[in-house]
Amino acid sequence: xxxxxxxxxxxxxxxxxxxxxxxxxxxxxxxxxxxxxxxxxxxxxxxxxxxxxxxxxxxxxxxxxxxxxxxxxxxxxxxxxxxxxxxxxxxxxxxxxxxxxxxxxxxxxxxxxxxxxxxxxxxxxxxxxxxxxxxxxxxxxxxxxxxxxxxxxxxxxxxxxxxxxxxxxxxxxxxxxxxxxxxxxxxxxxxxxxxxxxxxxxxxxxxxxxxxxxxxxxxxxx
Ligand code: DX5
Ligand code: ZN
Numbered sequence: 001x002x003x004x005x006x007x008x009x010x011x012x013x014x015x016x017x018x019x020x021x022x023x024x025x026x027x028x029x030x031x032x033x034x035x036x037x038x039x040x041x042x043x044x045x046x047x048x049x050x051x052x053x054x055x056x057x058x059x060x061x062x063x064x065x066x067x068x069x070x071x072x073x074x075x076x077x078x079x080x081x082x083x084x085x086x087x088x089x090x091x092x093x094x095x096x097x098x099x100x101x102x103x104x105x106x107x108x109x110x111x112x113x114x115x116x117x118x119x120x121x122x123x124x125x126x127x128x129x130x131x132x133x134x135x136x137x138x139x140x141x142x143x144x145x146x147x148x149x150x151x152x153x154x155x156x157x158x159x160x161x162x163x164x165x166x167x168x169x170x171x172x173x174x175x176x177x178x179x180x181x182x183x184x185x186x187x188x189x190x191x192x193x194x195x196x197x198x199x200x201x202x203x204x205x206x207x208x209x210x211x212x213x214x215x216x217x218x219x220x221x222x
Contacts, residue, residue: 004195006220007033008213009067009176011200012058013049013147023209024061030213034067034089036178036198038147039082041072044096045145052078052085059086067136069117069178069198071144072096076103083110091115091138091176094126104133115176119143120152124161132169136196137162141189142179147200151180156192163193186219 010032015023027035035058040049055068068087072078075092082090090107094116097103107114115136116127120143131137139162141155159177166173177194182202189197197220203212 004172004174005033006190006217007174007196008216008220009034009036009196009198010203010209010213011036011038011147011178011198012054013038014200014204016204020057021061023204024058026209027203027213028062028064030210031217032064032213034065034196035062036200037066037068037087038144038200039068039070039072040145043073044093045071047145052081055082055085055087065089067091067115067176069115069138070096076106079103079106079110079112083112087112089113089115089136091117091136093144094118094130095122100127100130101133104130108133115174117178120155120158124158124165128165131165131173132171134173136174136176137166138176138178138198139194140179141177141181144179148205149180151182151185156188159189159192159194181216183215183219186216187222190220 040047042048065088067089069091090112104114113135116134117138141151142149174196175194176196177189178198181197181199
């Protein structure tokens with residue numbers, strides 16, 4: 001299998017929502033590959049963000065793939081709504097899905113790409129069985145709920161182990177890392193085996209979104 005291109009997926013959680021369309025335009029100009037949308041319900045995670053309405057608004061602004069990360073309980077109830085809003089990929093937490101296979105199948109049946117993820121403290125054993133059925137494995141490198149947290153260094157070992165599990169499936173499954181990713185650690189994260197980098201704070205906190213994506217990409221490829 002050839003080495004996949006490293007993809008940058010900025011998380012809109014840290015965007016300025018008063019100028020959402022400009023911010024999405026900046027992401028496009030800056031060369032973002034996907035847009036990562038963090039949906040939080042105040043139950044699975046201690047924060048509330050946004051739902052399908054914002055996904056729909058972003059869909060109307062861009063043709064970039066929309067990568068929706070559901071940090072919500074009972075995600076099955078909302079898959080149709082996110083599909084109708086224009087999501088291309090939907091990632092669910094193993095911790096929220098008692099019937100993970102059914103949920104993943106439902107995402108695929110709707111015509112979206114299924115992803116699965118685990119919190120930092122959840123073992124990869126939780127996703128071993130479902131891995132051959134998904135297109136994306138997301139590893140949380142912070143405890144989900146907030147942008148701008150510090151990358152948990154223990155994640156490197158997990159990334160390498162996950163990359164090995166993906167190789168064993170023989171399928172092209174993207175390995176995405178989410179939380180505390182910036183230009184200082186992107187290189188190490190990619191060397192550990194990741195090929196999709198989610199970044200919120202490091203993309204949106206400065207003045208120049210374009211430059212921030214460039215720095216991330218350079219570090220990731222360097
Ligand atoms: C955390 C979210 C992340 C977060 C990433 O719950 O899943 O996508 O927004 O933001 P940074 O890059 O700021 O850690
Ligand atoms: Zn996320």
